[in-house]
Amino acid sequence: MVLDWIGPADRVQALPPYVFARLDELKARAREQGLDLIDLGMGNPDGATPEPVIEAAAKALRNPANHGYPPFEGTGSFRRTIATWYERRYGVKLDPEGEALPLLGSKEGLTHLALAYLNPGDLVLVPNPAYPAHFRGPLIAGARVHSIMLKPENDWAIDLNSIPEDVAREAKVMYFNYPNNPTGATAPREFFEEVVAFARHYSILLVHDLCYAELAFDGYQPTSLLEIDGAKDIGVEFHTLSKTYNMAGWRVGFVVGNRHVIQGLRTLKTNLDYGIFAALQSAAETALQLPEIYLEKVQKRYSSRRDFLISGLEKLGWTVRKPLATMYLWVPCPPGMGSTDFALTVLQNTGVVVTPGNAFGEGGEGFVRISLIAELERLQTALDRLEEAGIRFDAKLA
Ligand SMILES: Cc1ncc(COP(=O)(O)O)c(C=O)c1O
Structure with missing residues (x-):
């Protein structure tokens, strides 16, 4: 039977095309043409998950107690480990019973939070550029997105003063993310204080994505939203094990912060999924307890790649800002070239x-x-x- 007369729902049709999916098609075509691809496109860490985590997973896999549906709210043991990790890392106490919720990766949680908290027509503040789930989640929920435009001349900082008063009054939720994907920008603690005061003043739910909590270099320590006084009254923060621990395929993340918001998200998720396989939650506990030396090695790996690539690009004419965190370089296109054209030119000519x-x-x-x-x-x-x-950057043409 042909079902081509049934179209996807409006909420799916209204989504702008997902560039990563398009990029996947182009990569497949380039591979068919025999190109040896060097894929620096996704935020997918190369290399293996740390051995102690794999061992913990293997052991947990053999325990039949882990084979059934996991508890909706995640295992108590993983939630307690999250709370202990958080206190050790940020000096912030969390109640593992209501202020921490394991997620099937933070992308899922960021999008589900929008479904749990935004009605069609609600207004949400999202920096632009941003990690796509920060605006696609709200779009799926039928919300209106007000883009806070980030500018290179401000080093991709959010300028809260650029948000019109009527927009701030109407906004219900604000997403943000520092250290930032894609720009690699970081934000000082004072910005976190400002944004908490802003959200409290306008009664906005703050959603901070601290995906790159540990991928920070040269002594830089990213700030957690919950370190700021009063943040827990109005905010939640998303974390993931995907990047720090090379566990992107395992789908393990968590959200911490305001218990009412977490309860709302939990209620939605109870209707949508069963949470993370318990054996993987057990392995995730091992990840969060890995010794500091593991983190230092990861940080060294990324910072040496950063320095290597920046100096190589310099020889080809580029001046690239050295990010203090994340796993990305944010590189200007050659003068007169749009970003799609440039990415395509690079793919077709170099793989x-x-x-x-x-x-x-x-x-x-x-x-x-x-x-x-x-x-x-x-x-x-x-x-x-x-x-x-x-392929070079000719500054004279800029
Ligand atoms: C800012 C940001 N948040 C969330 C995610 C998704 O992480 P997860 O694997 O936990 O879904 C990414 C992945 O690239 C990201 O860059």
Whole structure:
């Protein structure tokens, strides 16, 4: 039977095309043409999950107690480990019974939060550019998105004064994310204080995405929203094990903060999913308890790739800001070239995959994001191929 007369729901049809899916098609085509791809497009860490985590998972897999449906709110043991980790890391106490909720990855939670808290027509504040779930989640919920445009001249900082008074009054939720994907920008603690005061003043639910909590370099320590006095009254913060612990495929994240908001999200999720396989929650506990030396190694891996690629790009004419955190370089397109054109030119001429900045909203136009997800040798090959193809940044044309 042909069902082509049934179209997807309006909420799906209204979504702007997902650039990563389009990029996947282009990559598949390039592979068919025999190109050896160097994929620096996704935020998908290369390499393996740490051995102690794999061992903990293998052990937990053999325990039949883990084989049934897990508890909706996650295992008590994982929630307690989250609370202990949080206190150790940020000096903030959390009640594991109501202020921490495991998630099937933070992307799921960020989107479900929008479904749990936004009615059709509600107004939500989202920086632009942003990680797509921050605006796509609200769009799926039928909300209206007010973009807070981020600008290179402000080093991609959110300017709260740029939000019109009537918009601030009407807004119900605000998403934000520092250290930032895609720009690699970081925000000082004073910004967190300002945004908490702003959200309290206008009664806005603050949603902070601290995805890159541990991928910070040169002594920089990212701030957690909940470190700020009064933040727990109006905010929640999302975390993930995907990046720090190379566990992107395991789908383990969590949200912490305001208990009423977490309860609302939990109620929605109770109707949608059963949570994370208990054996993986057990392994995730091991990840959060890994010794500091593991984190130092990860940080070193990314910061050396960052420095290597920045100096290689400099030889090709680029000046790239050195990010203090994340796993990305945010690189300007050559003068006169849009981000899609540039990403396509790079892919077709070199087999190197980079993400066009407009995948993160129109505020990302004019830039591409390069993920630091390959060893130095491979990054050198990518640089060599750019040079051979004559792809450079000519500042004189800017
Ligand atoms: C800012 C941000 N939040 C969330 C995610 C998704 O992480 P997870 O694997 O936990 O869904 C990503 C992944 O790239 C991200 O960059």
